[in-house]
Amino acid sequence: MRASDKAYAALREDIIEWRLAPGTVLAEVEQSERLGISRTPLREALSRLTAEGLTTTAGGRGVVVTDISLEDIDELFELRETLEGKAAALAAERGDAATFELLQRELLRAPELINGADPARHDYYSLVGRLDTAIDAAISNSYLAQAMRSLRVHLVRVRRLAADDAKRLTAAAAEHAAIAEAIAAGNPRLAEAATTVHLHRSLSHVKATHVPH
Amino acid sequence: MRASDKAYAALREDIIEWRLAPGTVLAEVEQSERLGISRTPLREALSRLTAEGLTTTAGGRGVVVTDISLEDIDELFELRETLEGKAAALAAERGDAATFELLQRELLRAPELINGADPARHDYYSLVGRLDTAIDAAISNSYLAQAMRSLRVHLVRVRRLAADDAKRLTAAAAEHAAIAEAIAAGNPRLAEAATTVHLHRSLSHVKATHVPH
DNA sequence: CACTCGAATTGTGTATACACTGTTGGGGTC
DNA sequence: GACCCCAACAGTGTATACACAATTCGAGTG
Numbered sequence: 001m002r003a004s005d006k007a008y009a010a011l012r013e014d015i016i017e018w019r020l021a022p023g024t025v026l027a028e029v030e031q032s033e034r035l036g037i038s039r040t041p042l043r044e045a046l047s048r049l050t051a052e053g054l055t056t057t058a059g060g061r062g063v064v065v066t067d068i069s070l071e072d073i074d075e076l077f078e079l080r081e082t083l084e085g086k087a088a089a090l091a092a093e094r095g096d097a098a099t100f101e102l103l104q105r106e107l108l109r110a111p112e113l114i115n116g117a118d119p120a121r122h123d124y125y126s127l128v129g130r131l132d133t134a135i136d137a138a139i140s141n142s143y144l145a146q147a148m149r150s151l152r153v154h155l156v157r158v159r160r161l162a163a164d165d166a167k168r169l170t171a172a173a174a175e176h177a178a179i180a181e182a183i184a185a186g187n188p189r190l191a192e193a194a195t196t197v198h199l200h201r202s203l204s205h206v207k208a209t210h211v212p213h
Numbered sequence: 214m215r216a217s218d219k220a221y222a223a224l225r226e227d228i229i230e231w232r233l234a235p236g237t238v239l240a241e242v243e244q245s246e247r248l249g250i251s252r253t254p255l256r257e258a259l260s261r262l263t264a265e266g267l268t269t270t271a272g273g274r275g276v277v278v279t280d281i282s283l284e285d286i287d288e289l290f291e292l293r294e295t296l297e298g299k300a301a302a303l304a305a306e307r308g309d310a311a312t313f314e315l316l317q318r319e320l321l322r323a324p325e326l327i328n329g330a331d332p333a334r335h336d337y338y339s340l341v342g343r344l345d346t347a348i349d350a351a352i353s354n355s356y357l358a359q360a361m362r363s364l365r366v367h368l369v370r371v372r373r374l375a376a377d378d379a380k381r382l383t384a385a386a387a388e389h390a391a392i393a394e395a396i397a398a399g400n401p402r403l404a405e406a407a408t409t410v411h412l413h414r415s416l417s418h419v420k421a422t423h424v425p426h
Numbered sequence: 427c428a429c430t431c432g433a434a435t436t437g438t439g440t441a442t443a444c445a446c447t448g449t450t451g452g453g454g455t456c
Numbered sequence: 457g458a459c460c461c462c463a464a465c466a467g468t469g470t471a472t473a474c475a476c477a478a479t480t481c482g483a484g485t486g
Contacts, residue, residue, distance in 0.1 A: 037470085
């Protein structure tokens with residue numbers, strides 16, 4: 001693994017997990033020493049982060065971690081609704097029914113993972129991730145998939161702002177199952193509607209349980 | 214101006230204008246010598262181009278100029294319809310009517326620029342660019358605006374594939390005027406519909422007059 | 427005591443040297 | 457004659473040194 005990849009992954013994790021707060025200046029020498037690499041690969045990593053929008057160049061005074069405010073959340077979900085709604089509709093048109101039927105059945109059993117004696121939330125998150133991946137593959141549109149990938153980076157940051165309690169996760173699982181069902185049924189409009197519903201509930205939850213860092 | 218900015222702008226121009234054909238390998242030493250700079254800023258420029266999708270890293274064998282095929286055109290317009298349709302609708306909701314009324318009037322006079330004795334096509338293109346800019350500003354959603362900007366880079370490449378004859382440009386100006394009118398009227402659904410119509414006609418024209426490079 | 431000018435320091439931008447990996451060409455062997 | 461192995465090379469990945477710009481701290485003066 002290249003040193004620049006390592007630095008990129010480490011910094012990205014630190015930003016997404018809010019270990020590096022918005023506004024933090026990432027000085028090149030400081031970070032390169034912290035990560036045990038030279039400035040050259042670090043600069044490439046910072047360049048990639050800036051391209052993704054996780055950092056911005058502060059005019060000669062290094063790069064700073066981008067802030068995410070409440071207005072940003074509204075904007076993010078506005079774009080998300082547009083992209084994921086379209087993606088769900090396309091998946092319903094082009095996707096393989098069996099794949100999404102299987103995902104639906106698994107999602108309907110998800111409450112066991114969330115509310116069980118030993119909450120296996122990681123399994124639940126990976127299940128939702130598989131739904132995203134399945135949709136990405138079904139739409140067969142690399143540009144749309146790319147746009148959604150770049151959007152999800154910011155969404156993960158936002159998600160960390162909210163308390164993902166068991167109650168909300170259980171409801172979200174049902175909403176995801178509804179999306180999978182609509183895609184499996186080959187119903188584009190229903191799939192888009194189910195996605196809209198899910199995103200609006202998700203946004204409401206984030207705003208309701210928002211905890212400032 | 215930094216050397217990396219210069220290299221980025223130069224390479225980007227070369228790719229968009231098809232002076233660097235898809236599949237061309239951009240060797241670091243070769244390009245750095247051609248542009249008269251060192252490898253370090255060139256690498257940053259290549260990094261930015263790759264992030265934009267104009268180039269891809271070919272696994273240790275340098276970066277190559279991304280190909281744009283006919284399927285890519287369909288995918289691009291699919292995403293474009295989604296994003297610009299939403300943007301037009303949002304602009305109709307949030308935009309300033311006077312701004313778009315002015316643009317509409319100018320667009321209705323655009324045939325003079327296109328068909329005049331001394332075709333001032335540059336003025337026409339800048340007028341369309343002003344419409345894009347006005348929509349970007351009206352939506353007040355930086356994430357959506359960013360997604361559209363990254364998309365337009367690829368669209369300019371595609372546009373170079375088509376012959377933009379005076380007939381098509383005249384029709385396109387009327388379609389743009391219809392979009393501006395709908396936004397000025399504050400009618401989101403009409404604005405989205407007008408955008409959809411324009412994009413479909415534009416796609417048909419590109420595919421009909423497509424000339425392989 | 428406050429304000430201004432200057433120097434030092436910190437930090438980015440660039441160049442270059444070195445290391446390592448992947449590839450390609452040639453020679454040898456089966 | 458074909459295939460395999462080794463060596464040379466081309467090219468990327470990384471480190472470091474140097475140049476320049478900006479900011480900040482301190483000292484001197486009004």
